Amino acid sequence: MTTGRKDRDDAARAEILARLVESREELRRILDPPAPPREPGDSAPGAHAGFPRSRTMQMLMTGRGLGTLGAAAAGLLVARPRLALKLLRLLPAGPIVTLLLPRILAALRNKKPSS
Numbered sequence: 001m002t003t004g005r006k007d008r009d010d011a012a013r014a015e016i017l018a019r020l021v022e023s024r025e026e027l028r029r030i031l032d033p034p035a036p037p038r039e040p041g042d043s044a045p046g047a048h049a050g051f052p053r054s055r056t057m058q059m060l061m062t063g064r065g066l067g068t069l070g071a072a073a074a075g076l077l078v079a080r081p082r083l084a085l086k087l088l089r090l091l092p093a094g095p096i097v098t099l100l101l102p103r104i105l106a107a108l109r110n111k112k113p114s115s
Contacts, residue, residue, distance in 0.1 A: 031059050066103070 032055055052058055059065045077084040 031056075061099075066100075 052061060060069055073084070076087075
């Protein structure tokens with residue numbers, strides 16, 4: 001009797017692991033930005049000399065990434081305001097303002113007035 005149960009547990013575990021691999025691949029497809037076009041002088045296919053070099057940071061700096069990050073921050077602020085404020089104190093305000101302020105101003109300038 002224990003071998004039948006073990007077989008079912010193994011089958012269930014294999015199914016869960018297969019779904020986990022599939023969901024990870026789907027998240028990679030959604031969150032990873034497309035590779036930047038290569039310049040003739042690039043040494044490697046994935047070489048990216050600009051800022052930010054991290055693919056995660058590149059994704060977060062896109063419009064979709066900033067929206068996702070903002071939604072997560074707002075959710076944290078609503079769910080756990082004390083923790084959100086503690087985390088906010090840990091962030092370096094100068095570089096964040098330097099990076100985000102030009103983007104916000106550009107977005108406001110490019111926003112078309114509704115008629």
